[in-house]
Amino acid sequence: MSAYVTKVALAAAALALMHAASAQPPASGDAPSASSSRDLHGMWEPTRFHVLTDAPLNAAGEALVQRNRAAMDSGRIMHTAWTSCRPGAISSMTMPRELIMIMQTPREVVILYEMPRMIRRIELDGTHPNDIEPSYVGHSVGRWEGDTLVVESIGFNGYGELDAHGKPTSTRLRTVERFTKSADGERLDIEITIDDPEYYTEPFTIHRSWRRAEARHQHEYDCMENPRQEDFANAYYVHDRYRPTCMRVQGEGMEPSRMVCRREEQ
Amino acid sequence: MQPSTYKRGALIAALLLPMAWGANAHHSTAEFDYTKTLTIEGVVKEVQWTNPHSYLQVLVSTDDSAEPEQWSIEIGSPAINSRMGWRKDSVKVGDKVSMEIAPARNGTPYGTLRILTKEDGSQLHGVASNVRGERFGGGQAE
Amino acid sequence: MRSRSGNRLTACTTAALSAFLLASGLYSQQTLANESVLARMQGVWMPEPTPDELRTVDGKRPPLTDEAAAIYEERIALRKAGDTSFDRTTWCAGPGMPRILLMPYPFEIISSQDRVAFIHGWYRWFRVVDMAGDAEPDFFYPTTMGFSVGRWEGDTLVIRTVGLSDVTTLDAAGLPHSDEMVLTERLRLLPDGRLENRLTIEDPQFYTSAWEARVTFRRDPNARVGDDVCPDRIAMGEPAVEEWR
Numbered sequence: 001m002s003a004y005v006t007k008v009a010l011a012a013a014a015l016a017l018m019h020a021a022s023a024q025p026p027a028s029g030d031a032p033s034a035s036s037s038r039d040l041h042g043m044w045e046p047t048r049f050h051v052l053t054d055a056p057l058n059a060a061g062e063a064l065v066q067r068n069r070a071a072m073d074s075g076r077i078m079h080t081a082w083t084s085c086r087p088g089a090i091s092s093m094t095m096p097r098e099l100i101m102i103m104q105t106p107r108e109v110v111i112l113y114e115m116p117r118m119i120r121r122i123e124l125d126g127t128h129p130n131d132i133e134p135s136y137v138g139h140s141v142g143r144w145e146g147d148t149l150v151v152e153s154i155g156f157n158g159y160g161e162l163d164a165h166g167k168p169t170s171t172r173l174r175t176v177e178r179f180t181k182s183a184d185g186e187r188l189d190i191e192i193t194i195d196d197p198e199y200y201t202e203p204f205t206i207h208r209s210w211r212r213a214e215a216r217h218q219h220e221y222d223c224m225e226n227p228r229q230e231d232f233a234n235a236y237y238v239h240d241r242y243r244p245t246c247m248r249v250q251g252e253g254m255e256p257s258r259m260v261c262r263r264e265e266q
Numbered sequence: 267m268q269p270s271t272y273k274r275g276a277l278i279a280a281l282l283l284p285m286a287w288g289a290n291a292h293h294s295t296a297e298f299d300y301t302k303t304l305t306i307e308g309v310v311k312e313v314q315w316t317n318p319h320s321y322l323q324v325l326v327s328t329d330d331s332a333e334p335e336q337w338s339i340e341i342g343s344p345a346i347n348s349r350m351g352w353r354k355d356s357v358k359v360g361d362k363v364s365m366e367i368a369p370a371r372n373g374t375p376y377g378t379l380r381i382l383t384k385e386d387g388s389q390l391h392g393v394a395s396n397v398r399g400e401r402f403g404g405g406q407a408e
Numbered sequence: 409m410r411s412r413s414g415n416r417l418t419a420c421t422t423a424a425l426s427a428f429l430l431a432s433g434l435y436s437q438q439t440l441a442n443e444s445v446l447a448r449m450q451g452v453w454m455p456e457p458t459p460d461e462l463r464t465v466d467g468k469r470p471p472l473t474d475e476a477a478a479i480y481e482e483r484i485a486l487r488k489a490g491d492t493s494f495d496r497t498t499w500c501a502g503p504g505m506p507r508i509l510l511m512p513y514p515f516e517i518i519s520s521q522d523r524v525a526f527i528h529g530w531y532r533w534f535r536v537v538d539m540a541g542d543a544e545p546d547f548f549y550p551t552t553m554g555f556s557v558g559r560w561e562g563d564t565l566v567i568r569t570v571g572l573s574d575v576t577t578l579d580a581a582g583l584p585h586s587d588e589m590v591l592t593e594r595l596r597l598l599p600d601g602r603l604e605n606r607l608t609i610e611d612p613q614f615y616t617s618a619w620e621a622r623v624t625f626r627r628d629p630n631a632r633v634g635d636d637v638c639p640d641r642i643a644m645g646e647p648a649v650e651e652w653r
Binding site: 215 | 521525527532534548549553640
Binding site: 072075076077083098115219221222223225226228230231234 | 296297314316317318319321338340344345348371376
């Protein structure tokens with residue numbers, strides 16, 4: 001038994017030394033220490049305003065984009081999933097904005113977005129279920145390849161545009177994101193491969209990068225709080241689903257500041 | 267209250283560029299005539315510090331009418347305006363303001379703010395502060 | 409290593425390990441205890457029903473100022489007449505804190521290093537409690553969920569939230585509050601396994617004194633926190649916020 005106790009003492013010493021090397025207090029579960037290259041925990045923000053420049057649209061995709069362009073050229077305001085306050089996870093990949101909080105447990109990586117407001121759950125070492133209910137955020141599983149977190153997502157519902165030109169997505173959308181933390185731990189480089197044979201001739205890859213943010217708290221984007229009439233006058237909806245539901249109708253003669261949805265527009 | 271560690275300055279320039287994608291061009295060029303600048307003066311009736319767009323409702327008196335006309339002026343959004351120095355209470359109900367706006371194309375009492383000047387002379391910029399020039403085509407209402 | 413003295417070995421191991429760790433000074437007994445409580449607070453919780461008109465722990469109406477009482481009475485009357493235009497949740501705007509805890513939707517507690525997150529099953533709302541930052545958070549403008557910092561008092565997680573925008577109501581019936589409200593929550597696991605939250609509201613603009621309310625949460629094996637998209641539900645004619653059944 002004394003040999004066993006010696007082993008335990010040695011193990012405890014090793015454990016204590018490991019934690020001494022870490023700047024962090026003991027975390028819930030076995031989350032890696034801050035010095036670990038596999039620790040993505042923290043507050044991040046995009047390094048710059050990322051724009052989607054190109055995508056290999058096929059004929060069907062190009063037709064939709066042209067339809068969108070024609071509507072905008074005729075002076076109409078285009079509504080996408082984003083402006084209809086139901087953005088798909090694809091928007092958080094192509095158009096990251098503001099502060100992004102990443103939390104990490106042994107079982108999952110959770111990404112909390114301020115804008116658009118969204119929660120993405122990435123199941124570590126998980127598998128996609130056979131019966132996924134399609135959703136705006138899809139189903140994400142992640143695994144480590146060296147120090148790169150590879151996240152595969154499927155199960156999207158087809159409502160989610162890539163950019164302000166309304167480049168479409170379908171239920172056949174599959175994405176692969178590769179998250180790699182820089183050596184100094186201050187940056188996250190993300191390589192995103194978008195594959196949607198419904199609208200694109202081939203998979204294509206874009207790059208995004210986030211840097212550590214010093215802010216401790218996110219603000220919020222309450223997209224639906226003030227649905228003014230001006231937002232829906234002369235509108236063009238990429239999908240019918242994006243039409244607003246008139247919930248705050250004001251009667252005749254009400255002052256414009258309170259007019260949020262005119263019944264006759266429905 | 268000024269957050270001490272706010273480093274989003276780099277984004278401000280991008281956000282104020284005309285038609286930089288999703289640069290909150292807001293109702294964008296479909297809605298407003300950015301070739302024009304109109305100056306209106308009035309009293310703030312309401313402050314809507316809201317998403318997706320923030321507005322000031324301003325009562326503008328005209329000489330030839332007993333009733334002031336209510337103008338809806340889009341100023342930006344909380345995320346954008348806070349980076350330009352606005353706070354929720356920067357402008358209050360009852361404040362007398364002078365505003366340079368890009369007016370709505372349809373001639374209604376509606377516009378987007380370039381610069382607001384308060385009675386004490388201090389100024390606040392709106393989301394259309396640096397947007398000038400011809401229409402580029404419509405855009406996304408962000 | 410199994411043997412007839414297996415239990416004794418396990419106890420020996422634990423004792424040796426704990427003693428070494430405590431003696432090393434790296435972990436206090438309290439930190440280990442806090443982590444253990446936090447571990448048991450994690451996962452999905454379902455709020456237990458609360459009345460539309462929130463009551464204090466003494467079962468009374470909160471101590472509203474005269475101005476606040478007039479606002480509240482008007483909203484109660486409007487709601488009885490079928491007019492809920494004072495309630496922003498009806499058009500899928502955010503309910504904010506503390507109201508989101510009073511709605512019949514589950515939430516999930518997830519912790520990671522220096523943060524504790526509450527992820528709600530209503531329209532993608534979440535809040536992240538900072539366990540390590542400044543006691544007075546920096547913010548540009550108030551929001552519906554506010555800015556939360558947390559600390560431990562024994563086995564109770566104490567969360568203090570400021571920067572709560574006055575656009576929300578504290579309960580379904582329309583209790584008002586100002587931007588200056590300070591919300592303090594005391595979260596504690598009850599012996600029967602439920603989670604208790606004692607909420608203290610301090611808001612001199614609308615309440616003549618600080619007051620406390622209590623809400624409890626239970627485990628529900630069928631409850632899931634998914635991606636709820638309120639505009640899709642109201643488009644189908646469903647209410648933005650369900651009533652308590």
